[in-house]
Amino acid sequence: MPVSYYIILASALFCIGVAGVLTRRNAIIVFMCIELMLNAVNLLLVAFSKMQNIATPPGSVSVGGSDAQIFVFFIMVVAAAEVSVGLAIIVMMYRNVHSIDINFLNRLKN
Amino acid sequence: MPILQLLSDIPVTGSTTDYAPIALQLFFAIGFIATMLIASGLIGPKRKTADKLENFASGIPSHGDARQPIAIKYFLVAILFVLFDVEVIFFYPYAVNFKGLGWTGFVEVILFTSFFIIGFIYIIKRGALNWEE
Amino acid sequence: MNALILSAVWGIILMFCSILVKNKKAIGYIAAFGLLTILIGNIAETYGTQITHYNIYPMLLLDRFGLFFNTIAILSVFIFVLLSLIEIRKTGKYEPEFYTLIFFVICGITILTSYQNLLMLFLGIEILSIPLYILTGSDKKNLKSNEASLKYFLMGAFSTGIMLLGIALIYGGTGTFNLQPGTHSVVGTYHGISFLEITGLIILMCAMAFKASVAPFHFWAPDVYDGAPTPVTSFMATIVKVTAFLAFFKLCEVRVTDTLTAVNWKMIFAVMIVATLFIGNITAIFQQSVKRMLAYSSIAQAGFMMYAIFSLNDVAKEGLLYYAMAYSLATIGLFATMSKIKDYSFEGYNGLAKKQPTLAATNAIFLLSLSGIPLTAGFFAKYYMLASVIKTGSYTWLVIVGVCFATISIYYYFRLIQAMYFKTGNPDTIDHEITPFFKNMLIVVAVFIVLLGAFPQLLLNWFYF
Numbered sequence: 001m002p003v004s005y006y007i008i009l010a011s012a013l014f015c016i017g018v019a020g021v022l023t024r025r026n027a028i029i030v031f032m033c034i035e036l037m038l039n040a041v042n043l044l045l046v047a048f049s050k051m052q053n054i055a056t057p058p059g060s061v062s063v064g065g066s067d068a069q070i071f072v073f074f075i076m077v078v079a080a081a082e083v084s085v086g087l088a089i090i091v092m093m094y095r096n097v098h099s100i101d102i103n104f105l106n107r108l109k110n
Numbered sequence: 111m112p113i114l115q116l117l118s119d120i121p122v123t124g125s126t127t128d129y130a131p132i133a134l135q136l137f138f139a140i141g142f143i144a145t146m147l148i149a150s151g152l153i154g155p156k157r158k159t160a161d162k163l164e165n166f167a168s169g170i171p172s173h174g175d176a177r178q179p180i181a182i183k184y185f186l187v188a189i190l191f192v193l194f195d196v197e198v199i200f201f202y203p204y205a206v207n208f209k210g211l212g213w214t215g216f217v218e219v220i221l222f223t224s225f226f227i228i229g230f231i232y233i234i235k236r237g238a239l240n241w242e243e
Numbered sequence: 244m245n246a247l248i249l250s251a252v253w254g255i256i257l258m259f260c261s262i263l264v265k266n267k268k269a270i271g272y273i274a275a276f277g278l279l280t281i282l283i284g285n286i287a288e289t290y291g292t293q294i295t296h297y298n299i300y301p302m303l304l305l306d307r308f309g310l311f312f313n314t315i316a317i318l319s320v321f322i323f324v325l326l327s328l329i330e331i332r333k334t335g336k337y338e339p340e341f342y343t344l345i346f347f348v349i350c351g352i353t354i355l356t357s358y359q360n361l362l363m364l365f366l367g368i369e370i371l372s373i374p375l376y377i378l379t380g381s382d383k384k385n386l387k388s389n390e391a392s393l394k395y396f397l398m399g400a401f402s403t404g405i406m407l408l409g410i411a412l413i414y415g416g417t418g419t420f421n422l423q424p425g426t427h428s429v430v431g432t433y434h435g436i437s438f439l440e441i442t443g444l445i446i447l448m449c450a451m452a453f454k455a456s457v458a459p460f461h462f463w464a465p466d467v468y469d470g471a472p473t474p475v476t477s478f479m480a481t482i483v484k485v486t487a488f489l490a491f492f493k494l495c496e497v498r499v500t501d502t503l504t505a506v507n508w509k510m511i512f513a514v515m516i517v518a519t520l521f522i523g524n525i526t527a528i529f530q531q532s533v534k535r536m537l538a539y540s541s542i543a544q545a546g547f548m549m550y551a552i553f554s555l556n557d558v559a560k561e562g563l564l565y566y567a568m569a570y571s572l573a574t575i576g577l578f579a580t581m582s583k584i585k586d587y588s589f590e591g592y593n594g595l596a597k598k599q600p601t602l603a604a605t606n607a608i609f610l611l612s613l614s615g616i617p618l619t620a621g622f623f624a625k626y627y628m629l630a631s632v633i634k635t636g637s638y639t640w641l642v643i644v645g646v647c648f649a650t651i652s653i654y655y656y657f658r659l660i661q662a663m664y665f666k667t668g669n670p671d672t673i674d675h676e677i678t679p680f681f682k683n684m685l686i687v688v689a690v691f692i693v694l695l696g697a698f699p700q701l702l703l704n705w706f707y708f
Contacts, residue, residue, distance in 0.1 A: 007415075014408060021401055030397055037404035041411050048415040055418065067420055068411075071362055073199050075407060078369045081195035082400055084189045085376050089396050091185050092380060093389045102397070228255055235262045 006047030013040035027090050027100040031083075038079050042072045186238055197226060244305065245294050246313050247353040254346035255325040261339035271328040274342035278321045281349065285313045302360050309356035312489055312564060312708050316352050319482050319571040320345065326579035327474040329606070329676050334381055341381060344374035345645075348483065355490040361410045361420040368406070369455060371486065372399050375479060384436070387514035391470025396465040398453075406450030412443025419644025424501045436505040444498055445506070451494065455487040457549055458518040461542050468487055468538035476534070477578030480541040481571040488548045492563060495552050512553040513638055519546035520648040527655050534587045536655055537577060540613065543652055544570050547645065552630040554635045559669060561703055562627030569620035569695060570700060573609040576688050579681075580606050585671040592659060599677065603663045605685040606686035612692050614656040616650050618697035625649060 013036060020033030049068035094100055142205075204211065204219055233239060257277065260270055284294070289310045324331070324345070334341050351371030358364045376399060380392030410420070416437030417424055424440075453460035468476045499508045523543030530536040548566055551559035580602050584591055594604035612621035629642045695702060 014404075017404065018397075021397075027393065027397070031400070032398045034397070034404055037401075038407060041404065044408070044411045045414065047413065049277040051415070060520050067362075068414055070203060071365075071410075071414075071420065073203065074366065075363060076199055078366070078403075080192050080360045081174055081373055082396075082403070084193045085373055086396050086400065087185065087189050087192075088378055089376060089389075089501070092383055093184065093393050095182075096386055096389055098382070102393070222375075232258050235259075 003047055003051045006043065010040045010044035010047065011041065025065055025101050025103050027093070027102050030102065031090070035079060035083070042075055045069075045072050045075075061070075093109055183241060190233060190238065193225065194230070244297065244299065244303075245288040245292075246281050246317065247350060248294055249277075249284045250346045250349040250353065253281065254343045254350065257339050257343040257346060263341070267332070270339050271324070271332060271344065274345070275321065275324055277342075278317060278324060281316045282314065282321060285300075285310060285317055285353075289314065298400045300318075300359070300473075302363050303354065303357040305357045306361045307316050307706075308560060308564075309489075311376070312356045312486075312567065314377075315564060315568050315571075316356075316486060317349060319575060320478075321645070322572065322684070322688060323478060323482070323575050325473075325633060326575060326681065326688075327477070327582065329681075330472070330474045330481055330582050337381070341378065344378050345478070346480075347374045351485045352482070355486050358490070358493065359422050361413065361422065364422075365403075365407065365410060369403065369488065371483060372403075373530065375399075375475075375483065377508065378475045378478070379467060380467075381475060382472045385472075387470040388472055391467045394463060394470075395467040399466075400449045402453040402460075404480040405446055405453075408442045409413075409420055409445075409447030409450060410534040412439045414443075415444060415450055416440030419630075422497050424498065428501045428556075429681055436502050440504055441502060444502060446563055447494070447501065448459055448491075448511075451487070452515065455484060455491055455545055455548075456542055457545050458522045458542070459515075461519065461522065462544075463560065464542055465535060469535050473534070473578055473582040476538070476574050480538070480578075481574045482544065484541065485523045485548070485567040485571055488545070488552070489563065489567070492555075492560075496555055497556060509553065509638060511572075512549060515642055516546055516549045516553060516641060517644055518643065519543070519549060524648045524651045524655075526639055527652070530655075531589065532587045533581060533589060533592065533659060536589075536659075537574065537581075538654065540655070541574065543648065544613070546648070547625060547628050550632055550645065551640070553641070554631040558627060558633040558634050559631035559664070562624065562631055564619070564706065565627055565695075565699070565702060566624040568690065569612060569624040572688050573612040573621065576609045576685055577606060577613075580683070581672050583681075585673065589658065589662050590668065592662040594665040595670045595672075597667075598670055599672060600686065601682045605689040606663065607660050608689040608692060610660055612696070616653075618693065618696045620699075621674065621691045622696055657694060667689075672698055699700045 016036075017033045017037035017040060019035065021030050024030050024033065045068045049065035052065035090100055091098070200222065201219070202216065207215070252565075253274075257270070257274060260273060264270060264273070288305065324342075331341050332338055348371055351367050351374075353585060354363055354367035354370060358367055378395040379395050380388055382388035412545065414420055416439035449460060453463075454462040468480055471479065495508075502508075520543060523539050523546055524539075527536050527539035527543060530539060544566075548570075550561065551563040551566070553559075581587065583602070584595075595606075608619065612619035615621045615625040625645070629645050632641050632645075633639060
C-alpha cells in the first residue's frame, strides 16, 4: 500500500480532532478530540517509520525508522500524563461550578 | 503539484497478503460472535414479560438516576491508574532488546522503575489511596 | 547535565518534604537552598565540572550558550522564590508540591536549552507545561484560577497536538528527528526541500509561537495570566516564556537557514513581529487592571524578543540572553509588588510613593526598564534586538516599527508611575507582608537592573569567559 493512504487517513483523523476541539462545548469531548489528534500523529509516525525502513539500504548500520516508533511510545506516555492532569483540572472545575461546559469560561473576558 | 501524488510511489509494505492472518482472525472473531448470537436466539427459551425490560443490576431493584455524583476517590484512583498503567509501555522496547542492552540497560530500567516506585510511595504516604477517610 | 540531575533530585526531595518536614516555615528555605545548589552546579558545569560523564550527545548538547542561559533562568527562579516566599506559603497544605513543580519546570528548562533532537524538544516543552497547568490552578477555590487552568490546559494540549503533527511531517520529509537536518528526501521536493519538511516546519513554528505567545497565537495569554495566582503569573510570563523563546531560537537557527531557499521566513517573521507589537501595545493602553496590562505588555515584549528569531545572528544571540535577564528581573519585581497590593487596578496604586516609598521607587525603575529608558537594562536589551536586525541588512523598516512601538509602550508604563507618584490616594497594601527582607530584595534587583543598564558588557563579558 502506498504511504499516501496512511497520510490521508491520519490527516482526516487529525482534522476531525481539530474540528471537534473548535466546535464542541463539553470539556471532556474537547479533551477526547485532542487525544484523537495525538493518535492521528501516532499513526502518521508509524507509517513514516515503515517508509523510512524500506528506504534504508539493506545492510546499513542504522535500523531505519525505529526512532519514530520510540517517539510514538513517548507521545503515548506524555498523553497519559496530560490526561491525568487534565482530568484532575476538569474534576476541580466541576466541583466548583457543577458544569463542564466551556461556555462558562467567560469570567476572564472582561 | 499535489503532495500526495508525489508520495504515492513509496510503498509501505511488500504486499497486502501480509495482513492475511489479521483478516483471518477478524473473520473468525466476527463469525464466532455472530454464530453465538444467532444460535442463542434460535435455541434459547423465550419469555416475554415486563420484568425482562427492566435494567439488570445484580438482581437488586434499580432506583434513582444513574448520573448521580460519584465519590471523588473513584476519580482519583482512575487518574492514578492511567498514569501508572501507561508507563509499562517503556518495557516493550526493553524486552525486545533485553540481551543486546546487557547490564547497562538493566541498570537504566531499574533506575526508571525506581522513579516510579518513589512516585508510588509518595501517593501512598500522601493518603491518595486512603478509602476510610 | 548537573542542573538537570540536581533539579530532578530536588524536586523529589521537596515532594517528600510534605511528609517528612513538620516545620512549615522551613520548606521555602529548603527550596531556596536547593535552587542555590542547582545554580552552583550549573556554573560549575560551565567551567567544566560535571557530576557524571554520561554520553547524551545525540539527544542533548550542553553548549556555552545553553549553560549560560540556564544560569540566567535559575538565577531568576531563585529571585522569584525569595520574593514570593509568603505568597507560596499561602497555598497551605500543598506548599512543598508547589516547589516540586517549580523544580520540575527547571528540568524542562535545562532540556530545552540543550536539545539536539526533536524528541527532546517535545519532552522539554511538555515537562515545562504540565507542571504549569497545575500551578495555574493552584488556587483551588478561586473560580478564575480554575478557569485559567482549564483554558491553559486545553489550549496547551491542542498546541501540543499541532506541534507533534509538525514533528511527524518533518520526520517524513527528512527521515530523522535530529535538529541538524539529515539527507533530504528525493521525492516531492520544492527547491530541494521536501514538501513534508516545509509543511511540518511551518506547523511546528506555529506551535512554538503559541508557546511563546506570539501573535496570531497569543489569544490564550491575557486570560491565563490574568486568572492565574499572581506568583504563578510572574513565573509563567517571565522565565517560562523566555525559555520558550530560546527553544524557538535554537530550532530556527538550524532549520530556518537550511530551508531559506524554499520559504520566505524573513517575511513571515516580520509580519508576526509587527502583529505582536501592535496587538500587545495597543491593547495594553486600554487596560484598567495592572495585572492585565502587564499580561499584554508581556505580549509586546515577546514581539521584541521575536527580533532575535528574525535576524538569527550573533548579536541576536547575545541580545536574547540580555533581554531574558532584563525582562525577567523587571517583571518578577513588578508582580512581586503587585501581590502585596489588594486592588489590582491603576487606582489601587494611587499614592503608593507616600505609603511605601521603597516599593514605589523600585517599581518605577522596573517600569523604566521595561519601557526601554537609557541607563536601565531594558534600553540595551531593546538596542541589541534592533541592532541585530540592522546587521542583517534587510528589512530595516522593522527597526523603525520597533522604535515607534517602544515609544507607545512608554504611555502605559508611565501611567503606573504617574499613579504611584502624582496621584493622591491610600493604597490598600498588605503591610505585615512587606518585610525588610522583601524590600531589600527589591532594591537588590533594581540596583542590578541599573548596573546592567550602565555597564552592559558586565553580563556579556562573563558569557565569553
